[in-house]
Amino acid sequence: MNIQVQFKQAYPGFSLDVDLALPGRGVTALFGPSGCGKTTLLRCMAGLTRASQGQLVVHGETWQDDVTFMPIHQRPVGYVFQEANLFAHLSVRRNLQFGQSRVPAARHRVEFDRAIDLLGIGHLLERKPAGLSGGERQRVAIARALLTSPRLLLMDEPLAALDVARKNEFLPYLERLHAELDIPVMYVSHAPDEVARLADYIVVMNAGRAIAAGALTATLARLDLPIRLGEDAGVVLEAVVVERDEAWHLARVEFPGGSLWVRDGGHSIGQPVRIRILARDVSIALEKVMDTSILNCLPATVDQLADDSHPALSLLRLTMGPSALLARLTRRSAVGLGLMPGMPVWVQIKAVALIG
């Protein structure tokens, strides 16, 4: 935990009050509904908004406390705005050089060619921002931020202004960034897919407060929190492709505690992937069911039972080795099966989404 964040700031009708210790590497998602304060928190971290009271220590360096307030332009951050916010009067190349040229050469850690290659913008360098598509603009904005060799990359819903097709085209660039550069990222989003796909760590915000914070996989599998990434509860598991069945276009992915068959997404063997399993796609049987269309049947142990949003439903937490799974079933079924913590059961997983 290398980033200490504590901010208090009251606005009419809203107050931000967070105190967090965040990991100094990987992608941390700040997730929550619109108006929950996630952008304000990000702006406070950049120094764009000055919180009345706050403390920010990044890798042992104090950026802000009761006596210190490091001005924005002295903070080694990269900031990617919702709208790309490129300088209209400069070409893409000059936009990229704007920040880079203001950082002493000795502190450059991201090469110009590396950044344009990572984000696939080499062919755009001589264009003006007005001639770019939304996705291209956002890629230039990210490269521009990277070229300041930031110690912390802050991204404020960089995909919000893009349509679905552009988003899908864009996400692989973010994943490459994640995989190839060792820069911690704070990623503000209210889109469950992005969070499930990109985040390692998640901070769930509501009404100016952080209501949960922790590793993504563990946090999503908690029962005591109303965390819904989208319409439904579900978990994300880190897995590796271990086998491909070319005849049936399936791939087997292994996660700590089991393995699953998924649709073959063209991944090579040994490649790390993420899978997302929604609670509504998981059902429970006391014995192994043989004649079923469901491909994935795994042994698991009941860990916890909790009420769900509707009185007819229960939410069940199951463990498979170190991994956890959520299942939704009617309370009648839960009582009928006599489900109790510690009980061994079989889970049938109807759908597994391979994300990234």
Added chain:
Amino acid sequence: MQTSPDIAAIVLTVKLAGLTTLLLLLIGTPMAWWLARSHSRLKHVVGAIVMLPLVLPPAVIGFYLLVLLGPEGPLGKFTQALGLGLLPFTFAGLVVASVIYSMPFVVQPLQQAFSAMGDAPMEAAATLRASPLDAFICVALPLARPGFITAAVLGFAHTVGEFGVVLMIGGNIPGKTQVLSMAIYNHVEAFEYESAHWLAGGMLCFSFLVLLLLYSRGWNRQP
């Protein structure tokens, strides 16, 4: 054809308008920036004062300036104390009066350009390690270029066209404070319509050409 006092009037007018525009861009830029970005309550007061020449009759401005800058006026005493003498009926007096008279025409377009820009470019520049001054010079000024062109054109044109203030503060001294509009007025008073035509027609052509050039180069488009 034109007599030399007319040539002198043209030269004087161009000098006056050029100098006034230059001074106004220097004073008006920080002022417009402050008016566009500040949250201070004082800005409404300052904004209203800057805009006053838009609604005041030029004769009123000229009269007050004459009183203020005259031998018994506070500013007049000040300039005398500085050893500058009295400003009314001198070229320097004309410049001071023109700067005040044309100020809204320079400040207003600049203020609008800076407001329209919003906070976003300055914030982006700050996150890219630009200090506030650096960001102002490298981002805000170039982005406000259309505003600067409008401001310079309007400032120049209004100074060329002023009459009332000039008459009050400058008098009508050939070669010293007699500007183009004065020269035209004198010709008309003396029934020298041909000379008046030459000067007035020249101004018309000049104004039209400037505007044509600006429009054809897309002065109100983004750079």
